[in-house]
Amino acid sequence: MSRVVLGVLLSAGLVTGFIGQSTFAAGNTDVTQVINAGVLTADIRDASRVTVVSPTFALSTATFSFTCQTTTGTLGTDSQRLYVDNPNTANNGWTLTIAATSGATALWHNVGSTQTFDFNDPTTAGCTDGADADSKAGQLTINPAAGTLTADCPTCVVTNITKGTSTGFSQATTDSVTLLNASASSDDIGRWYLTGVGLSQTLPGEQPVDSYSINLTITSTAS
Amino acid sequence: MKDIFTTHLRTKKYLVLACGILIATLFAAIPHFAFADSGSIGGRPAHPDASNARTASIFIKTITPGETVSDEVEVINNTGEKKTILVYGTDSVPSSGGAFACAQAVDASKTVGSWIKVSETTVEVEANSTKKVSFTISPPANAEPGEQNGCIVLQEQKEASFQSGVALNFRTAIRVAILIPGQINKELSLLGIGVKNHPTKIILNPSVKNTGNVSLDADVTTSIKTVIGTSVFTQTSMYPVLRDQVTEWNFEMDRPFWGGFYYASYDVSYDKNNSFIGSDEPKEMTTLHGQQRVFFVFPHILALLIDALVIGAIVAGVIFYRRYMTRKAAIKKSWVTYEVMAGDTLQGLSKKHHLSWKTLVKANSIKPPYVLTLGKTIKVPGAKQSLVKRSPRKK
Numbered sequence: 001m002s003r004v005v006l007g008v009l010l011s012a013g014l015v016t017g018f019i020g021q022s023t024f025a026a027g028n029t030d031v032t033q034v035i036n037a038g039v040l041t042a043d044i045r046d047a048s049r050v051t052v053v054s055p056t057f058a059l060s061t062a063t064f065s066f067t068c069q070t071t072t073g074t075l076g077t078d079s080q081r082l083y084v085d086n087p088n089t090a091n092n093g094w095t096l097t098i099a100a101t102s103g104a105t106a107l108w109h110n111v112g113s114t115q116t117f118d119f120n121d122p123t124t125a126g127c128t129d130g131a132d133a134d135s136k137a138g139q140l141t142i143n144p145a146a147g148t149l150t151a152d153c154p155t156c157v158v159t160n161i162t163k164g165t166s167t168g169f170s171q172a173t174t175d176s177v178t179l180l181n182a183s184a185s186s187d188d189i190g191r192w193y194l195t196g197v198g199l200s201q202t203l204p205g206e207q208p209v210d211s212y213s214i215n216l217t218i219t220s221t222a223s
Numbered sequence: 224m225k226d227i228f229t230t231h232l233r234t235k236k237y238l239v240l241a242c243g244i245l246i247a248t249l250f251a252a253i254p255h256f257a258f259a260d261s262g263s264i265g266g267r268p269a270h271p272d273a274s275n276a277r278t279a280s281i282f283i284k285t286i287t288p289g290e291t292v293s294d295e296v297e298v299i300n301n302t303g304e305k306k307t308i309l310v311y312g313t314d315s316v317p318s319s320g321g322a323f324a325c326a327q328a329v330d331a332s333k334t335v336g337s338w339i340k341v342s343e344t345t346v347e348v349e350a351n352s353t354k355k356v357s358f359t360i361s362p363p364a365n366a367e368p369g370e371q372n373g374c375i376v377l378q379e380q381k382e383a384s385f386q387s388g389v390a391l392n393f394r395t396a397i398r399v400a401i402l403i404p405g406q407i408n409k410e411l412s413l414l415g416i417g418v419k420n421h422p423t424k425i426i427l428n429p430s431v432k433n434t435g436n437v438s439l440d441a442d443v444t445t446s447i448k449t450v451i452g453t454s455v456f457t458q459t460s461m462y463p464v465l466r467d468q469v470t471e472w473n474f475e476m477d478r479p480f481w482g483g484f485y486y487a488s489y490d491v492s493y494d495k496n497n498s499f500i501g502s503d504e505p506k507e508m509t510t511l512h513g514q515q516r517v518f519f520v521f522p523h524i525l526a527l528l529i530d531a532l533v534i535g536a537i538v539a540g541v542i543f544y545r546r547y548m549t550r551k552a553a554i555k556k557s558w559v560t561y562e563v564m565a566g567d568t569l570q571g572l573s574k575k576h577h578l579s580w581k582t583l584v585k586a587n588s589i590k591p592p593y594v595l596t597l598g599k600t601i602k603v604p605g606a607k608q609s610l611v612k613r614s615p616r617k618k
Binding site for chain 1: 276318324392398474
């Protein structure tokens with residue numbers, strides 16, 4: 001008897017679970033389906049298209065040097081793809097650009113910002129401080145042309161989307177670098193991802209040993 | 224003993240029941256957990272103008288200086304979580320290559336960004352829902368005629384934390400194009416086309432400059448032709464060219480396998496009509512033709528090998544042919560005539576004159592069964608004069 005009661009209770013629990021998910025139609029036979037509008041958006045996703053929370057891209061580790069040196073990296077890898085979705089939101093083209101979140105006066109900084117170096121000083125190819133607002137040297141160059149743009153939906157293509165030219169940040173001259181520029185002829189409905197964008201940072205000589213970070217913002221703009 | 228066994232059995236039943244209820248509860252809740260963080264946030268114009276299709280994607284306004292207009296942006300949260308979203312106006316800034324970009328939130332607005340006032344700069348939007356946020360645009364009385372651009376930006380509010388390397392944030396923006404009434408000038412000039420060679424592709428880099436006071440929607444056609452005029456690449460795309468900006472693009476084509484000399488050129492068409500973005504007024508298209516540029520593409524290594532093989536075969540063929548003709552001429556110079564006599568055979572004559580019988584056959588076009596005809600005069604190539612019995616002189 002107790003076994004029967006147990007079985008009934010267990011079954012009731014499972015049925016409750018099914019009911020919690022099911023939708024019962026009303027007395028009439030109308031069934032509705034709503035598809036919400038999508039948004040033009042960009043983010044970092046893995047190969048399974050799952051969004052990567054707090055994505056970062058590291059440049060190659062440098063060894064302390066008394067002379068200027070350059071480190072390189074890649075923005076957009078197979079496990080951290082730079083995705084752009086246009087679900088019929090921007091019907092006359094869009095741009096994808098990258099800039100320092102803190103603006104033209106941003107600096108690479110360590111924890112506590114006790115050590116810094118620049119990202120947008122082109123003087124001597126980033127090796128010496130120029131006449132900009134800070135007293136730091138260093139220049140970050142982004143090369144979208146080296147990247148690969150891949151269409152990631154059944155009907156979309158990469159045609160009519162151009163990649164930006166290799167560009168170094170330069171205060172008051174180039175504060176934003178173009179990653180992608182989609183024309184009006186590009187697919188109004190599409191999903192693409194960009195990998196292999198080159199990063200190159202000039203490190204000034206005698207930069208103290210530490211871990212440094214810089215925040216960059218990627219903006220997708222309906223234009 | 225029986226009491227202990229009964230107690231144990233009862234405990235076991237309660238555990239099974241509890242597990243069953245827990246499994247059922249989780250089963251009902253799983254669909255919500257699985258999609259908690261998918262989707263994205265963004266926005267679009269809340270009230271597009273049916274007469275201007277462009278307003279479905281961007282804000283387009285004609286505003287008299289000193290006047291204030293209002294509109295709304297629809298803030299969209301397609302994620303499975305409630306989001307706090309920042310909404311703010313900024314100036315537009317040119318990005319590299321002349322593309323449209325928006326200033327950062329920390330940058331002081333000097334133009335359109337300062338004209339835009341958003342009613343709520345921080346909005347909370349429930350999961351899978353939207354919210355309309357109103358804003359006003361008030362150009363100052365001294366705003367100059369022509370087009371001014373700004374942005375409405377939407378960005379999830381997040382706390383910053385230190386992450387070694389390049390840490391990325393993301394936001395979405397909508398262009399705000401404002402026409403201050405007055406004289407509209409549309410002027411575009413072509414600056415030329417660059418060509419860049421890469422190992423696997425050719426990049427065409429045309430550039431233009433907008434010297435007018437409004438942006439232009441430019442139809443850019445780039446093409447590559449061979450020296451004999453065969454088209455190998457053509458692409459036409461329409462891009463906005465912002466006022467006062469030099470705009471350039473990078474069009475890629477696969478590197479030609481065979482290489483060689485090519486012509487690159489580009490044409491740009493735009494509407495000369497003094498109308499604003501997305502207007503349905505009749506267009507007055509004008510086309511500017513860029514100068515052609517010649518460039519050389521080095522062949523693929525495989526193409527070079529094939530070229531080398533073909534050229535080598537041709538050269539070898541010429542050499543062998545010349546040698547053959549030279550040898551033939553030499554043979555013709557050294558041969559003498561001989562009248563076949565009774566008992567003469569090909570083998571005998573060839574042996575006598577230190578020749579191959581095949582040479583005799585070939586020189587005299589003798590067919591199988593290779594029998595000499597009595598009294599016939601044949602040619603003996605390279606015969607020694609002292610060993611040849613000349614044919615009798617005719618009297």
